[in-house]
Amino acid sequence: MKNFASIPQPSQSVLGELFEHNNFIIPRYQRDYAWEDNQLLDLWSDLFEVVQDRQDNHFFGQIVTFKNDSQGEFSQEVIDGQQRLTTSCILMAVIRDIADNMYKKNFVGKNLNIEAGDALRDIKRDVDKSLRGTKHGDAPSLVLQQNEALENGINDFFYGLIHSRRALSLTKKSSPIKMMDNAYDFFFQKITNKLNEDSTLDARIELLQTIYETFVSNFYVVMITAPSRKDAFTIFETLNSRGKDLKASDIIKNHLLSQMDQGNMELSSKVWNAIAKKLSNDGDRITRFIRTYWASKNSLVSERQLYRSISKYITLSNDCKRFLNDLSSLSNVYDVLENPTDGKFNINFFKKRELYWRLDILNRMGVKLYYPIILSMYHSHYSESDMLIVVNKIISVFMRHRAIMEKGTNILETGFANLAIKIWKSNNLSVDEIVQELRNNLLPSDEDAKTNFMVLKKEGGLRGSKKWSLAYILAELYQTSFHDFENQDQSTLYNDVFAQDFFELAQIDEKNVSDDYRTRIGNWTIVEKGLRSSRGNQNDGMYSILSKSSLKANQEICKIIQTTGWDDQQVKNRQIALANVVNVTWI
Template identity: 25%
Template sequence: MKANENNILRLISGPDKKFIIPVYQRPYSWKKKNCEQLLKDLKDVYERKHKSHFFGSLVYVSENSGSCEEFVIIDGQQRITTVSLLLLAVRNYVLEHPDLNVKSINTEKIKNAYLTDEYADNEKKLKLKLIQGDDAAYDALIEGKAPIEDTCVTANYNYFYSEIKKMTSEELEGVYNAIGKLDIVSISLQPQNGDDPQLIFESLNSTGLDLETADKIRNYVLMNMGHREQEKFYKNYWEPLEQTVGHHDINKFIRYYLANKTRKLYDEKKLYFEFKYYREDSKLSIESILQDMLEYAHYYNFIVNPQQKKTSYSDILERIDKLDVKTCIPLIMDLFKAKSSGYISEEKLKKALEVIENFIIRREICDLPTNALNKLFVQIGAEVDKEVNNSDMDYYDAFCSKLLSKTGRSRFPNNHEFHEHFESYDLYDAKSSMRKYILERLENFDNKELVAVEKLIDDKVLTIEHVMPQTLNDEWKKQLGKNWELIQTKYLNTPGNLTLTAYNSDYSNSSFTKKKNMPGKGFLCSKLSLNEYINTCDSWGEDQIRERADILYKKAEKIWWIPDAVKVNETEKSEWINWDEDVDITNKRVLQVEVIDTLIDTKDMSDAYRKIHSILFGLDPISYYDSDFPWFSKTDSGMRKSYKLADNAYIETNQNSQNKLNAIKKIAELMQLDSNDIRLLIGDKPHKPTFKINDESTYGVLSTGKLAYELFKEVMQRGLVSSDEIQQLKTKEYTKKLFDRTDYPALADCRDANRGNSNHIRYRKNPLIFNGKEIYITTQFFEDERDEIIQWYKKHINGNT
């Protein structure tokens, strides 16, 4: 094996060279984001006048075929193919725009030195031989033939060409010259000396021992510094950072730190690139970011190790830690930062932490999904900051108000909902940490003689006891009555029937009387507050279970209290949802969407649907072409209402809002997008005014078809349309002159008209009346014909027909 420093253009240039991707390699698969990163790096080289940019390694086996030297690529096909596509896009653009002032770009050199070998014996003369399919697409681009659209080769070439079109001549030259500064490590395998290309290929494509995310970020931070500066930054910042959060927690800390700064909780495998993007977007110096990270590292350390320093709220942090809902860490960081900045006192910080604890527990008991908390805990701090800055509101009040304002899956359950679910909550089957936490709090609340419930359970001194046992004998069935089976099913594992005892094995399935009065061991001997009510009962059944549940609930309402709401000035209740959430958006309006960090205003779900698909198709058209989704096609044939994404790419838009969201979910799953890569801001649809024929501002409350019905009816009833025009509107030709999207005559003499072989009825149920005869109006009007229908109505009303 021989490894040499090299330059990508120097390697591929020159005669008698051919680079071959072997058939066992997977197809070329770089996506738009990879190409974006390459262009970003090249622009950075050009703008900052870097001498070089490390572009990775190229591993190959070199073979002499007689007529040329063949390089069989083991690793690096993505890089060499992408550079070739970029060079081809540069060459073609310059040739097609001869008036460009780009003297340093020699198109003949690009073709003959980097893309083809003019002296090669074979017909194509291409230097790069891709695998079948990719090769045909690449060849079509080189030869200027009709492009093969459904490949990453064509998609990435099109992306580069479109980006080049946006560049000035100076920028284009800068990017082109930067390609010549892409340095690589070229590794030549030598099978004759024992190198096994297959083993090396398997090793390169296995999971391997990759650098940890924190290692990559550390290298990114320090690599471009001089030796002395590296030592200084490492000693002053990075080393204390790792020591503060612990080596094993450094990746977790970076994840929550970035979540706090960017308001998105990223998957750990993306942290390295997201850190780079954050640093570049923030315009902050590396030193400023490291200073900030060190401050937040101390917050993180106290959050996950609250026992190390005694404060008025240490015990609350310990309880929150037991709940194992780590995604609340960014929000607690927000609270600590607010305290450090003087926005919130220690007393109110303590209350705010209790609110978080109560919020988590109420949601657990009300069976609300935990995945809804991921984005909420990340984003709410920014909402509080905005409210405080805009209205000078008290930080704690703003914090509580924002939390209480959440609706749907993100809501803070009120007392009514909490009470309703508490009685039926399956406490026994809750995860162990949650079960112990709830029983400990119910036992020790307002109790000065605290019982170490969790430790005693862990030590197996105390165990959970079903007062009404899991297995009922005849005595128990008789006591419970004829509905014993229903009672057991309904209440067995609920708080009203569960308690703690040190004598579980002694109780077994014994009768209630025996459990209560067992000498030295019965409930009457228990000092636990959880057993106080049980001691007063002479029997145990549905009434006693429900009464005890109510007693425990009254205590629970005090333990996990809900803060008073302070009204915040909000014009509209709205919430962000991620694409993978199970949420009903019927009768909801989509106000904005965020797709891969791009925020876009939208009018409604239809507008959002079109815009999301346009972006996703631009990112990865292959996923669309490779799918069999019924709402996507290469033609618009058979679609009732199509939307064109690109040539040979259409989506069906004639779907309800929920189906549109489901379609977005399908393509996002196929593209393996993260939960927060697509988000929608949804709100309630505004109250609709009543439709009034003389008030055009109310026309929007009706669908296009219903509006057409009302406007045509008005014109006919007032006799403002001629018989001749009515007859013309019964023809497709005349209808299309007026309403170009409608494929059927606007009017017909019967509902069954123009059905052909279809079972679909194309005319409205309720007829219009003209000259005493029934006439039916089509249902086949489209939203973008609304203005044409209104104009037709106005012409007749104003006498301009």
């Protein structure tokens, strides 16, 4: 007989009951408060749908916790739902503070409607009872991430915000603190504006009371309390793995931390946060990084399959630690691959300058599929000289396969990933063997590359990957055919064409060439920027521009124009000539 896991029974609670019977704790490994105006406006709109009787109640989502006895008898460690809980406390605090202000302004020392004044005092009393934490020995209903290393941290600010509207005097407010501050101001302004629509004090008090009672009595959540932290994480992952709000990286992070004991969890959380910081805390970038790492070491999977694949194989604490250690050691090199020109650290990460130049050129052309190979080589401690040899072969593969033959990416992505895994798992795979694998499995033949190049068309562009790809093709071919940009370390080509961006794309003739030949490679060249402004006689066309160019390739074009003019046949002849050196340029 199969033994099924014990599934905790979900409980349904309105918000007032939820805070009355639980002390919620947000652990340090959770992401910080992050609700912005869009989410706050959604909550406000949902609230007034019920206030105005357009619906009876509102489902506010699920909360997943586990009962952490080490924190106290009623303590619930929150695995999912901290954004809703935090925002709920802030909204209730705003309602209480507005009620308190109205009471002090209109009833203290005045002989007015005592019943209306009592309604305001009841709101204040009920909110304080829900939030708790102001009396000695009275645990707060919600405690945010605490960090003993930080004085006046997130939880200190939150405590002051919901109990006394006391904004701490911080010289530099962190993002979650700014967002909590913004949430308070958002709701304060919304409620104040709504109350001011009523002309009498009694009507404003009645509306405030309705807003409060609607929120605590007509907003409900489903709470699932698991018997252990691990079970809580499993439930969280199942509920959210197909959701739109959470990135794959969020689900993966929670899976990893769910395998840890308390001591390792704190350390692992710090490692994760350092990785996330390196990648700008961008969930999409973190997900791409993890997918690239997984393709380097284990298997190539889609982003949608990434969590499922990882959770299948990473099931023990030691597996998780190795996983995080790998990510930590590779995060710098991955950031360089994605952003080679982003700051001195990335620019100087690789000491061999030609390797850096080649990686930057690939990045400008939008080439990313090869990342797993670089991660594997870096992990396996290959020298930068060996990495340069492999990168040059990767460029040849990409130029023939994608830029010239214009084939799809699936073959390259799969082939690069398979080779990366082989590098990762092999202890003695030589750089010659890596190059041979690329040549045998992924490099199109000389004949196919040459044949396709002779009819190749390119749209060009003023910026982006289309511009850089065409500029690179022409610059490399000019270097091979005419010795333009030629020096020992190829720095001239990189510096002039890419780093300094001295050149621009130009069509040799846009008037005498037919539509079919206008965008062929043979009708494209690169010229120094600024030469167009000194064009001279318009009847001379591009001749007057090219004649001023320092490139021998452009001088050759001038000779042809001067001798025979420029038409479809000259485009075809030039493209055939360039095709003859394609297989020497990208071997």
